[in-house]
Amino acid sequence: MEADDALVDALVRTSFRMMAVLTRIGSEHDLSLTQLRLLGLLRDRRPRMTELAAFLGLDKSTLSGLVERAERRGLVVRGKSPEDRRVVDVAITPAGAELAARLEEQVRLALAPGTDRLRADDRVALTRLLDTLAGERWTGGPTNAP
Amino acid sequence: MEADDALVDALVRTSFRMMAVLTRIGSEHDLSLTQLRLLGLLRDRRPRMTELAAFLGLDKSTLSGLVERAERRGLVVRGKSPEDRRVVDVAITPAGAELAARLEEQVRLALAPGTDRLRADDRVALTRLLDTLAGERWTGGPTNAP
DNA sequence: TATTGTTATACTCTATAACTATA
């Protein structure tokens, strides 16, 4: 139980640090943490509003405002599905994708001081441990954005 | 560089999952993520407003509202410092401390399915890797809350 | 009737700017 305490502690502190990094980088582009995440999700998906809400753990009404603001900035677009006319699909725009790519690079750079402190095999080990913690199969296949 | 991508990816996803867990547990007690963190910080500190703002990375004006709402719920108290009468010290109340303890236990329980998936030595290894990532000295001494 | 999404409402979180009190 004692080792667990230290692990939970390290996980919580690491996560808050990560959020601080992401929040800072996002705010440099006038993006909230949620907008940042939204953009990341849309890089390889074209979900409907309800699916996005489920992904993000938010109410559908929250998504309406979130997507509306992102659309107003030209980062995403909404399109009515032809099959089911109730459904609204959300997609990232070229401008949004470009911004997302720049954000990703900034995050990698911001974390470099930490990741550089680890040897190559430790980076691999840490990745695998985190994936195991999440209950994921570490097949080495392509990883998906958050 | 490729291994770094996977590591950054794992860190980001783990952190968002952690935030989701903390957000859910907090909301079960009508606490925002920030209130949760505030309570955790005050468990072993008695800082002034400005120090708290620095810890949390927030503006002092944000702290005023945050602490005001927590105080209204009886979780923290504000007291004017006798030496410098401009300064306001913030302390957790017994009720606040009790709630913080319950939250901590809930977090440990919520993460157990993941941490149980790791062997004991892997838990130790993961803790050390995260501490190294953060640039901390893993002296084995008592850990501090976020 | 059930589902998808938006709107109205209310509250928290957040920063900026202006203010008060103390030093």
Added chain:
DNA sequence: TATAGTTATAGAGTATAACAATA
């Protein structure tokens, strides 16, 4: 004058409830 906090203001994020359109 400089520092510690608060207040006023404004905008984003969030959920609940009521609604519209479609199925």
